[in-house]
Amino acid sequence: MRSLGISDEQAERVFLLLAQRTQYDDPKDSRDTPMGILLNAVDVPRFAAHLGLLSEEFCQQLRGLKQLVRMDVLEHRDGSWEIVYGPSYTDHAPRAPRAATVTDQNVCGIHAFFMPGWDKYSTWGRDQMMGCLYAQIIHNNDDQDAEPRIWITPPRYAPQTIDELARHVTDALNPYQAVPLPVDLVKKWLTEEPLG
Known part of the structure; x- marks a missing residue:
């Protein structure tokens, strides 16, 4: 203490x-x-x-x-x-070593969310204590220590697969977008680090 x-x-x-x-x-x-x-x-x-x-x-x-x-x-x-x-x-610096693509079988620790404009502080991963996936989505212009704009966590959400998580994140992000996002694109930003 x-x-x-x-x-x-x-x-x-x-x-x-x-x-x-x-x-x-x-x-x-x-x-x-x-x-x-x-x-x-x-x-x-x-x-x-x-x-x-x-x-x-x-x-x-x-x-x-x-x-x-x-x-x-x-x-x-x-x-x-x-x-x-x-x-x-x-401490957002330590992140799990990344596989080429994160899958339901290799999700562990904390992963980055690579959506442009939301990629500076946003994280997601598996919460072992809650037994499900979670996402904490923070816009790049927001203060890192402010409450995230989007929380995908129990009790409201308890996604078991990356597909489920991607659907919830997409639904939560769409009010911030001029054009609705495709779920497949959000899933890619969750699971694949951009080249370069």
């Missing part, structure tokens, strides 16, 4: 509570595995009470936490929260 440098005692207590309840498969691989927790709407008052906070105070702490710790904090309309953190998730 000291290495994170959280000076706000209340924020530190909230982060510690989340960290204690985060599950990941293999502690010895924690450097390579994103960590995360999904809080359902019923978890919020329970966690807040555990810390002696009101539910809204706890939610405010969650909203502010990403300013203190490199993490993504997503608040959903249904009252649930997705919180993902850990060095392999927030």
